[in-house]
Structure formats: structure tokens, C-alpha cells
Amino acid sequence: MDLFRSPQIVLFTRDINRASDFYRALGFEEAFRTPETGTPIHVDLVLDGYRIGLATESSTREDHGLEPVASGQRAAVILWTDDVPVAYARLVELGANAIKPPERWLENLLIAWVEDPDGHLVQVVQSLK
Known part of the structure; x- marks a missing residue:
């Protein structure tokens, strides 16, 4: 058990x-x-x-x-995707508040940040390898 x-x-x-x-x-x-x-x-x-x-x-x-x-940035929901720019645009289209547009991180990831309608952070992540 x-x-x-x-x-x-x-x-x-x-x-x-x-x-x-x-x-x-x-x-x-x-x-x-x-x-x-x-x-x-x-x-x-x-x-x-x-x-x-x-x-x-x-x-x-x-x-x-x-x-x-x-309310506020108390947690983050992380969603992996094959296309961060498209996922980021879709989140904003659905009413998410744009926080940080797509950017490279750690040389092998592309990430972007939004807030959901309650202010929870949502990060979309794409592996660039």
C-alpha cells in the first residue's frame, strides 16, 4: 500500500x-x-x-x-505544447491575461506566461530539442 x-x-x-x-x-x-x-x-x-x-x-x-x-499569483498550471506561440495566443483569446510572451529559457525551452480568469499563473512550455 x-x-x-x-x-x-x-x-x-x-x-x-x-x-x-x-x-x-x-x-x-x-x-x-x-x-x-x-x-x-x-x-x-x-x-x-x-x-x-x-x-x-x-x-x-x-x-x-x-x-x-x-486572486493573485499563488500557483502555476504548467501545460506542455508543441507550439508555444499558438498556445499563448489561444489562451489570450480565451480570456487569459497576457503576462510574458514566448521567450527562450535554459536554451532548450520556449515558455510563455498568462493568468487565468482568477489570476492563477498558466505557463505553456515547448521543448526545443
Whole structure:
């Protein structure tokens, strides 16, 4: 038995429908939501075996007694791609805030940065090897 398994990140949001629409537009598929009807308080999305959870800031406060922060650069979602300039343009087209346009990094990578609609950083990365 492994003590830990199936790692996942959960991002806090003030507008779960907008956040889940944004990540679905990137190719993530919904794997879980609660409640099943109406506006959800939690949605899990999966892309290529990687799971992202979206939880409402209000539900996290009310249901768990925590103090989540739902804005600012608190985490980064990293998405690998074969074409950073096209991926960067698509993210901006979908409503992401452009932070840093494509640039070479470590001589063998091309990277770009945006913020999703809640201010979470999203980095797109391409191997140049």
C-alpha cells in the first residue's frame, strides 16, 4: 500500500462556472462536480491524466472553515505544447491575461506566461530539442 497517490491541485475561484469553462476550452474534461445540478461548489477536470480541482472560495470558507485566497499569483498550471506561440495566443483569446510572451529559457525551452480568469499563473512550455 502506498501512503500517498493520485496527486491533484485545487485552485480557489470566485466564479466556478467561468473557471471551469476556461479550463474545458483548453481541453480539460470534467470528471466530477458537486452538486450535480445547479451551480457547483467543486469541479474536477482532467487533461492527459492530470487532475485540477476548482473550488469556490465561499464553499471552502463555509464548509471547511479555511481562509482561501482566490486572486493573485499563488500557483502555476504548467501545460506542455508543441507550439508555444499558438498556445499563448489561444489562451489570450480565451480570456487569459497576457503576462510574458514566448521567450527562450535554459536554451532548450520556449515558455510563455498568462493568468487565468482568477489570476492563477498558466505557463505553456515547448521543448526545443
